[in-house]
Amino acid sequence: MNTIPDETTLARWLDDDLQGPERRAFEISIQGDADLFARRQAARDWRAAVATVIPAVVEPPYPEFFNHRIERAIREQVPKPTLRKAAVWRGWWMPATALAGMVLAFWGGTMTGGRVTPVRAVANSGPATVPVVAGTEGPTVYTPEHGVDAEWFSSPDAAATVIVLEGVDAIPDTLDFSESVGFRANGKSTAELEAPKTDEAEVTQ
Amino acid sequence: MMRRACLVLLGAAAGLVPTRLGSTPEDPGKTVVGEVMVTVYYATDGDPAAAGPKATVVGKTLEKRLRNEEKLRFKQYRLLGQDTQALFRSYENWAQPLKPSEEVLVKFEARSRPTQQATRLDLELWLSRKKILKTDVLLEGNRPLLVLGPEWRGGRLIIAVSLAAEKKPD
Numbered sequence: 001m002n003t004i005p006d007e008t009t010l011a012r013w014l015d016d017d018l019q020g021p022e023r024r025a026f027e028i029s030i031q032g033d034a035d036l037f038a039r040r041q042a043a044r045d046w047r048a049a050v051a052t053v054i055p056a057v058v059e060p061p062y063p064e065f066f067n068h069r070i071e072r073a074i075r076e077q078v079p080k081p082t083l084r085k086a087a088v089w090r091g092w093w094m095p096a097t098a099l100a101g102m103v104l105a106f107w108g109g110t111m112t113g114g115r116v117t118p119v120r121a122v123a124n125s126g127p128a129t130v131p132v133v134a135g136t137e138g139p140t141v142y143t144p145e146h147g148v149d150a151e152w153f154s155s156p157d158a159a160a161t162v163i164v165l166e167g168v169d170a171i172p173d174t175l176d177f178s179e180s181v182g183f184r185a186n187g188k189s190t191a192e193l194e195a196p197k198t199d200e201a202e203v204t205q
Numbered sequence: 206m207m208r209r210a211c212l213v214l215l216g217a218a219a220g221l222v223p224t225r226l227g228s229t230p231e232d233p234g235k236t237v238v239g240e241v242m243v244t245v246y247y248a249t250d251g252d253p254a255a256a257g258p259k260a261t262v263v264g265k266t267l268e269k270r271l272r273n274e275e276k277l278r279f280k281q282y283r284l285l286g287q288d289t290q291a292l293f294r295s296y297e298n299w300a301q302p303l304k305p306s307e308e309v310l311v312k313f314e315a316r317s318r319p320t321q322q323a324t325r326l327d328l329e330l331w332l333s334r335k336k337i338l339k340t341d342v343l344l345e346g347n348r349p350l351l352v353l354g355p356e357w358r359g360g361r362l363i364i365a366v367s368l369a370a371e372k373k374p375d
Contacts, residue, residue: 139340139341139342139343140340140341141338141339141340142338142339142340143337143338143339144336144337144339145335145336145337148337148338150338150340152340155273155274155276155277155351157273157274157275158270158271158273158274158277158351159270159347159348160270160274160348160349160350160351161342161343161348161349161350161351162274162276162277162350162351162352162353163338163340163350163351163352163353164276164352164353165337165338165352165353165354165355168332168337168354168355168356169332169333169355170355170356170357171308171332171333171355171356171357171362173357173358175306175308175357176257177245177256177257177285177286177303177306177308178257178258178259179304179305179306180285180286180302180303180304180305180306
């Protein structure tokens with residue numbers, strides 16, 4: 001008969017983990033070994049001493065903190081209600097908003113683009129109604145030729161827009177425009193620039 | 206008889222077909238929307254006879270108008286030449302007021318739809334076949350553009366650009 005107890009059963013016996021027939025069988029096998037009984041008593045005393053210092057049940061630290069983390073993780077896994085809002089926006093709010101924006105932009109353009117006044121064309125052969133954008137700002141003047149300057153101003157005395165050119169090469173005196181001055185007015189200006197009538201014209205000598 | 210009638214109809218149809226194929230739709234860009242008048246005056250403090258024997262005296266109204274502006278004030282004014290050309294809807298056009306000379310040329314193009322009261326033009330003044338001035342100007346009914354231009358025979362040329370008045374039907 002093997003009288004040497006195995007280590008596992010001995011450890012369970014020392015911890016008072018063996019119960020009933022298993023415990024009785026083990027104690028018979030050790031045949032009242034006083035040394036083993038002394039070790040079991042020492043183990044019991046040590047557990048009693050530890051139990052006085054450490055409570056049997058220990059709550060985890062900061063339970064509110066951990067519970068909050070868990071609740072937040074659960075909330076993050078739940079589908080967000082904002083997705084529902086986005087679906088509505090894409091459904092018909094977005095086209096409606098775009099249409100309203102286009103109408104607003106068109107209205108703004110008509111309000112800032114200047115007033116259009118339909119009137120008759122200048123020439124008798126022009127279109128029936130031709131609008132023009134009203135405006136009285138001055139002209140942009142550009143002189144591409146080197147050394148030529150141009151100054152423009154609005155002359156109330158002459159009732160005209162005047163541009164004064166400086167630095168232009170003189171026309172050679174040898175050029176004669178006698179052939180061109182033989183015209184008789186081929187038109188009439190709206191600006192009272194018409195040529196004098198033949199009977200009023202004074203021909204220079 | 207029937208055969209002759211068919212031949213006549215075929216001949217008439219054959220005459221119509223080339224006419225239809227040959228016609229092309231008119232370019233709306235060539236629509237005349239107005240007329241621009243360019244006039245060249247000779248202004249001098251000297252002897253106006255330098256302009257030549259055919260130069261004509263300008264009217265009193267115009268003379269007063271020019272003399273009112275200090276920069277355009279001269280003792281004598283003479284009319285050298287004038288040209289009126291159509292203003293097209295989309296295309297540029299040229300005025301040659303000193304025909305047949307090309308010494309003074311004005312190129313113009315509508316910048317906005319013209320009215321009888323006002324027209325904004327892109328305008329270029331060419332002197333001696335060189336582009337001297339480029340501008341955009343608003344011409345109003347009685348408000349022309351007056352350009353004090355180059356010297357010539359002791360005086361200066363004044364180039365006036367204005368809208369042409371509507372022609373009255375004959």
